[in-house]
Amino acid sequence: MSVISFLKSKAFFKQLAIAVVAVVVIVFLMLKWLDITTNNGKFETVPDLTGKSIKVAEIELKQNNLVMQIQDSANFNPDYPKFSVIEQDPKVNAQVKENRKIYITLNPSGYRKIAVPDLRQKSFRQAKPMIEALGFKIGKTTYIDNIGKNMVLSLRHKGNVLEPNTKLPKTSVIDVVLGNGNRPGGN
Template sequence: MSIIKFLVSKTFFKQILLAIVAVVVLCYLMLLLLKGYTNHGDFETVPDLKGKSISVAELELDDNNLVMQIQDSSNFNPNYPRFSVIEQEPVAGTQVKENRKIYLTLNPSGYRKIEVPDLRERTFRQAKPNLEALEFKIGKITYEDNIGKDLVLKMYHKGKLINPGDKLAKTSVIDLVLGNGKRPRK
């Protein structure tokens, strides 16, 4: 039999038809198997974990068949308790599959420590923006006899003298001692 006669024969068309039926049946069976294997249509709802402690968040995720993954801590946020969840991915209310990892960002224990710059012998006008740029707050301002008017002489934090290079938490209040422009008395 020549190839052309075989390609137009009933046997060839039967074989093609059987192959197509076999592929369709195999695809249908695979789809049914995948649907059962992947729990198609079964979802868990991600709970809202913002502001909750790690232990509470872990319990809620376990109740919903989800897995907690602590990503990192962020900058301190005073609106949330220490070591509580401040961000989560995916967000609350999202429908996810069972055993999905929920990534949590935690609030650290406090503001990070920042090195205090050397502001001695600088004017208050120069010192103020430097401190504010580092997110320190300026507290009480007192004056001492010194020929340099508004010159920073000393810095204090909670009554203790601060030296340049000391580390303080961001948003710490720094009290300044400035010169009043008068000669010191002898």
Template sequence: MSLIKFLKSKTFFKQLGLAIVALVIILFLTMQWLKSTTNHGEFIKVPDLKGKTLQTVEIELNDNDLVMEIQDSANYNPKYPKYSVIEQYPKAGAQVKEDRKIYLTLNPSGYRKVPVPNIVRRTFRQAKPTLETLGFNVGQVTYVDDIGKDEVISIKYKGETIEAGKLLPLTSKIDVVLGNGKRGGSN
């Protein structure tokens, strides 16, 4: 039997019809299975987690069948408690499927630490912007007898003299001891 005769025969059309019916049934069953396993049309509203502690967040996400993924600790934000959520993705109110990962950014325990620059024997006019640019605050300014007028003689943190390179938290108040332009010692 030649190929052309076979393609025109009743047997071929019966087999083709059976194959199409089987394909339609398989597709229908697959679609029904996918609907039931993917919870088609069912969504969970993402709760607002900002400012909440890690323990509270874990309970809330478990109750909503969501998964927590801690992404990073950002720069310290004093408006939020330590180790609380300061950012989340997806945002609160978004519609997601169950077992969706919610990415969290936590507030660290404090400001990151930065090395103190070497500002000894520089003028106060140079030292102040250097400290402020790095994120420090200039605290109390005192004067001692030294020939270098308005020159930084030493720097202090919480009453103790510190050296350049010491790691201090951002926004720390650094007290500055300046020269008053007078020679020290007896006249």
């Protein structure tokens, strides 16, 4: 029997019909199975976790059949309590599947510590922007007898002299001791 005559035969069309029906049945069964296993059309609402502690956030997520995943800590935000949630993904009221991971970003316990640079023998004009760029604040400026007018002689924090590379929390207030341009002990 030639190929062309086989393709025109009754047996070929019968086998083709059986194959088409089998494919349709298998696709139908797979779609039903996917509907059941993926909970098609069933969603959980993401709760608002902002400002809540880790424990409270975990409890709320479990109640909504969701999983907490701590993503990272951000820069300290004084508007939120320590170790509380400051961001979440997906956002509040998003509709997600059961057991979806909700990524949260926590507020650290305080500002990160930054090394104080060695600014001795620099002019106040140079030192001030460097101090402020690191996130510190300029406190009192004190002048003492020194030939270098407005030259930084030392930095202080809460009355203590700061050595170079001392680490202080960001936003700390640094007092600056400057020279007044007069010779020590004379005119």
